[in-house]
Amino acid sequence: MIQRIRTIAFHTFKESVREKVLYNLIVFALLLIGSAVLFASISLGIGRLMLVNLGLSSIAIFGLLMAIFIGIGLVSKEIDRRTIHNILSKPVRRFEFIIGKYLGLMLTLLVNTSIMTGGFYMALYYVERRLGGEDLLPLEAIYFILLQFAIVVGLALLFSCISTPILSAFFTFCLYVIGNFLGDIRWLGQESGSRIFEKVTVLLYYVLPNFSDFQVISQSAHGISVPPFLLTSGTLYALLYVTILISAAILVFEKREF
């Protein structure tokens, strides 16, 4: 089973690379270095801060786009091309296929993020002419960005099993945006005065993925470390949510007729 999942994951990774997704990394690295130098010259006293904020935000935004746009095609593309029949006619079970696809895209994003992190540290070294202990803090933010990707890929994969690619992208992006406003949605419910609305917003608060806890870029840029509790609870939350999403995707995919 492990071998089959590994094979599917590896092929998903190879397919993503073949789609020339990784080429944008070169553009990213050049933009990052170029803009860091530019901002150091037109701003006042925020050369490093700007580089860290810009670098980490770029990693998050580029990765998010990849997670959504590759994730939505993971299953639907195989169905459209009818390659799903070939795969499932082999001794590959449906849940192995889903898990393999998920891990393959996560591997792509991991490699992608690693290369972008390398570009980011090169730019940081270029600006500071040295790298010290405090420069390890952005790695915490990058870890949290990866946790976000894990949930977003799970969402995209689930929607990919249910709907068309365009609708899947729309739903995933909407849930990502809503997931950043869950605190406000809950507050709205409390302020509304309606008990039903309040209960609905509380339910949404707990059921939908909460991305706001993973937003630690600004703190990292200021040299503020993520508290160990948040690090552990954030990891557990992401793992649990991914498990739920993959389980749901498997359930949908098991029932699907081709």
Add this chain to the structure above:
Amino acid sequence: MKQGSENKHRTPAHIWLCWLLLAGGSLALWPIRRGIDRHAGGLGEHAETLYFSSGKTLRALSLGHAGLLADIYWTRAVQYFGRKRIARARRFDLLAPLLRITTELDPHLLIAYRFGAIFLAAKPPEGAGEPEQALQLVRRGIVANPGYWRFWQDLGFIYYWDLKNYKMAARAFETGSKQPGAMVWMKAMAATISAQGGEFRTSRLLWSEIYRQAETETVRRSALAHLAALKADQDIGELNALLTRFRKEQGSEPGSLENLVRAGYLKAIPLDPSGVPYVLGANGKVTVGAQSKVERHLLPESPPPPGADS
């Protein structure tokens, strides 16, 4: 057959037309754009638009990238301030809102509070001439970053230098001196201001401290300019006192500083911090020469030098 083959390889006319339109259109864009810019009087107004007036709203819309937005807004504030300062503008309407948005987006962006307060407090055309706004900005900084004692130094400085409120300045330095990690001189500064108010020595101490701490060339240059103006102001005061003595003892107007030298009141005509001799102004008071690099608007009283248009 051959003719058919030639036709096959010949580029169709519409393709050439497309290339021509593409190249011609691209070339024509530049002069048209320049023409529009030259005649559109509202361009300045366009640049003065904030688009978003609340940093809190922007923060919510940033989807976790508020830090990056704060950096962009801070850069925008710096650029806005620089542009206005170069243009010797008297109004800096967007400066305070831009700084508010920046610090609402990132309440820990210390540099925006500190330099922003300097930009806001300084008199036009050096700054916006809004010391009250500067006080508000620094106070917000203190609330968001209670452990950062240097904000109390900035607060004391604005009270001392821009508002001439020595009592409040002394209180700010005193409160700041009690914050963890505060430098010993904060207490000394509170005591000095309480005892002597707006004295040259106190001002020099403050500006020297700012010069010593300056992290950027802009602030360092500003501190140097203020130190030079303080020295010139002190020299001018002493020379004016000599002039008064001359008039009293000789019963006539000195006419020029050279006459003070001839009469033995001075060994030589003193030079200002930029190395240019002081001159006697048209109003009978000493001032810096026309060639002086001392920034005239930083002097409390700056009569026009002889021969100046005004």
